[in-house]
Amino acid sequence: MMRVAARMGSIGTESAFEVSARARALEAQGRSIVHLEIGEPDFDTPVHAREAAKRALDEGQTHYAPFAGIPALREAIAADVTARKGVAADPSQVFVTVGGKGVMLYAILGLVDPGDEVIVPDPGYPIYESLTRFVGATVVPIPIRMANDFRLDVDELASLVTPRTRLLIINSPANPTGGVLTRADLEAIAALAIRHDLWVMTDEIYGRITYDGAEHISIASLPGMAERTIVLDGFSKTFAMTGWRLGYAVVPPSLVSVFGQLIINTVSCAPTFAQVGAVAAMTGPQDDVDAMVVEFRARRDLVVAGLNAIPGIRCAMPLGAFYAFPDVSGTGLPGAVLAERLLHEAGVCVLAGTAFGGYGADHIRISYATSRENLTEALGRIRSFVDGLPHG
Ligand SMILES: Cc1ncc(COP(=O)(O)O)c(C=O)c1O
Numbered sequence: 229m230m231r232v233a234a235r236m237g238s239i240g241t242e243s244a245f246e247v248s249a250r251a252r253a254l255e256a257q258g259r260s261i262v263h264l265e266i267g268e269p270d271f272d273t274p275v276h277a278r279e280a281a282k283r284a285l286d287e288g289q290t291h292y293a294p295f296a297g298i299p300a301l302r303e304a305i306a307a308d309v310t311a312r313k314g315v316a317a318d319p320s321q322v323f324v325t326v327g328g329k330g331v332m333l334y335a336i337l338g339l340v341d342p343g344d345e346v347i348v349p350d351p352g353y354p355i356y357e358s359l360t361r362f363v364g365a366t367v368v369p370i371p372i373r374m375a376n377d378f379r380l381d382v383d384e385l386a387s388l389v390t391p392r393t394r395l396l397i398i399n400s401p402a403n404p405t406g407g408v409l410t411r412a413d414l415e416a417i418a419a420l421a422i423r424h425d426l427w428v429m430t431d432e433i434y435g436r437i438t439y440d441g442a443e444h445i446s447i448a449s450l451p452g453m454a455e456r457t458i459v460l461d462g463f464s465k466t467f468a469m470t471g472w473r474l475g476y477a478v479v480p481p482s483l484v485s486v487f488g489q490l491i492i493n494t495v496s497c498a499p500t501f502a503q504v505g506a507v508a509a510m511t512g513p514q515d516d517v518d519a520m521v522v523e524f525r526a527r528r529d530l531v532v533a534g535l536n537a538i539p540g541i542r543c544a545m546p547l548g549a550f551y552a553f554p555d556v557s558g559t560g561l562p563g564a565v566l567a568e569r570l571l572h573e574a575g576v577c578v579l580a581g582t583a584f585g586g587y588g589a590d591h592i593r594i595s596y597a598t599s600r601e602n603l604t605e606a607l608g609r610i611r612s613f614v615d616g617l618p619h620g
Contacts, residue, residue, distance in 0.1 A: 240358030243583040251577040262606040264594045265577045267403065269468040269550070271523075274509055274516040277467060281505030289504055293497040295488060297324025297476070301503045304510045305476050313432070314449035315459060317478045323487045324498045324506075328433045328462035328475030332359055333494070335395070335429045335458045335477070338486040340365045344394035349380060350585030351404055351553070353431065356397045357585065368393070371587045374544050374555055378407025382416040389424050396421060398447065399431040401438055404584045404593040405553040406528075406546020408442045418450045428453070431460045433475070434549040436517060439525045442547035448478065455480045465549075466517055467509040472502045524550050527596040527603055534607035535594075538614050550597045553581065557590040559614050567592050574613040576606045 244265055251261045272278075296302060302319040309317045325331050332355055340346055342364030348356040350369030357367045368388050370380050380398075398417065400409040409417075421428050428447060435444040448457040462475030479487050491497070528545075531552050535543040540558030556566050564580035570592075571577050581588025596603055 235362060235364070238361040238364070240354055240361065242354050242358075244579060247571075247577060247579060247583075251571060254571070260575050261571070262576050262602050262609065263598060264596070264603075264606055265579050266595055266597060267551070268470040268597060269465060269520060270597050270599070271468040271516070271520050273467060273469050273472070273505075274512065276512040277469070277505040277509035280508035281472075281501050284501035284504035289501045291500060293324075293500040293503060295491045295497050297322065297498065298500065298503045298507075300507045301510075304507050305478070308510055309446075309459065309461070309478055313435070313444075313446035313459070315446050315454060315478060320484065321478055321481060323477045323479065323491060324503060325462075325475045325477060325491065326495050326498050327473045328431070328460050328464060329355060330491075330495070331458065331460040331462075331475055331477040332356065332429070332431075334487050334490040335427075335460070336360060336363055336365075338483065338490055339427050340394050343392065345390060345392045347385065347388055347393060347396045348585075349397065349399055349402065351581055351588035351591070352397070352399060352584055353403050354584055365394070366392070369585055369587065372402070372405055372407060373587070374405075374542075374553070374591075378402060378405035378544065378546070378553070379409055379413055380417075382413060382420065385417065386420055389420065389426070393424060393426055395427045395429060397429045397431065401434040401442075401444070401546075401548020403434065403549055404551050404579070404581070404588070404591075406544075406549045406551050408438060408444070408547040411443070411445050414445055414447045415450060418447055418453050421456060422452050425456075427456055427458070429458045429460060433460060433462050433465050435461060436466045437521055437524060437550060438548040439521075439528065440545075440547060444548070455482070458483065463506050463509060467506075468516075468520065469506070469509065472499075472505065474498055474502055474506050524596065527598075527600055528552070530600055531594060531596045531603055531607070534603070535610075538607075538611050540614055540617075541610075550595060552594045552596060553588075553591050554594070555590050556592055559617055561617070563588065563590055563592045570610060570613060574609045576609050576613075 581591030
């Protein structure tokens with residue numbers, strides 16, 4: 229019998245892609261579905277980025293780029309990270325990757341041995357857990373609770389560190405909760421990482437999508453952290469460029485050769501003309517980003533108010549990203565059952581909280597990266613469905 233590698237038994241998935249495919253299959257049968265499962269901005273990439281990429285194609289920039297990225301983009305990223313995150317980055321520490329996801333792969337492959345422990349947020353982005361298991365390491369979940377404003381509890385985090393802990397992954401603003409870590413949280417996490425000599429990967433892909441004055445602070449900017457921190461960020465969310473597949477890492481000098489070798493061994497480089505477009509996105513006018521965040525904020529308010537008006541649903545006000553993560557236990561249904569029934573019986577596609585870890589069991593994730601009209605329609609459908617439940 230032909231067989232596949234044993235390690236495929238430990239890889240996970242990102243269920244958003246599968247759930248979305250199922251919803252589209254229902255639509256193909258004529259069903260009306262409102263999509264609230266999709267984790268990408270519904271806006272267009274800024275026109276100056278598209279024009280720059282088109283020009284690059286016409287000028288023949290269709291060949292390999294340097295493996296770490298084109299110099300103009302590495303310089304733009306280093307300047308942006310220095311200005312916005314307060315992380316003094318040299319272009320030599322910047323790697324352009326295929327999606328922010330590339331950074332996760334390289335950080336985990338490059339730093340974690342079989343038998344090591346990796347602390348990951350739960351609920352959190354599922355690929356952290358999947359890749360950790362894939363390399364034969366152990367996932368140690370740090371619970372992220374609504375009662376704590378979807379911020380991790382630093383004392384609880386401290387209790388999870390063991391001599392085997394190699395890497396700590398944090399994500400602020402967070403998917404799926406919209407939680408944002410405070411400066412005090414980050415200072416306490418930094419002290420812990422330094423005390424136990426841990427690597428930290430900080431996923432800051434939603435860093436520019438914050439509300440109500442919530443401050444985005446990079447843990448890499450805190451004293452003693454730059455040398456142990458990998459910053460993950462990218463173009464997907466900030467500039468509505470998910471299909472361009474461009475992310476970046478800022479790494480300490482000690483990891484420059486690790487990231488370089490892993491990129492050469494996997495993708496050689498990110499697409500050249502796309503990188504030219506990304507330079508324009510990052511260095512050009514930022515009005516589109518600002519307008520997008522203003523619209524997301526209005527949608528957030530609409531969704532959170534609408535959800536809280538439904539008996540059995542409690543939704544906290546997210547301070548970042550474009551997700552709401554309501555507790556639906558008051559409906560009498562676990563999040564996963566509610567999500568499934570909403571899709572089939574109400575025509576609303578959301579994700580089960582458990583798609584992000586066991587601590588999400590009472591929740592569903594709603595992406596509000598869709599029009600207010602769609603959101604209003606979806607809220608109406610959810611409300612009618614929940615009203616029809618025996619104990620709803
Ligand atoms: C927290 C988080 N990190 C990283 C990514 C991956 O981004 P990219 O599309 O750039 O690979 C996502 C995408 O959903 C995300 O939610």
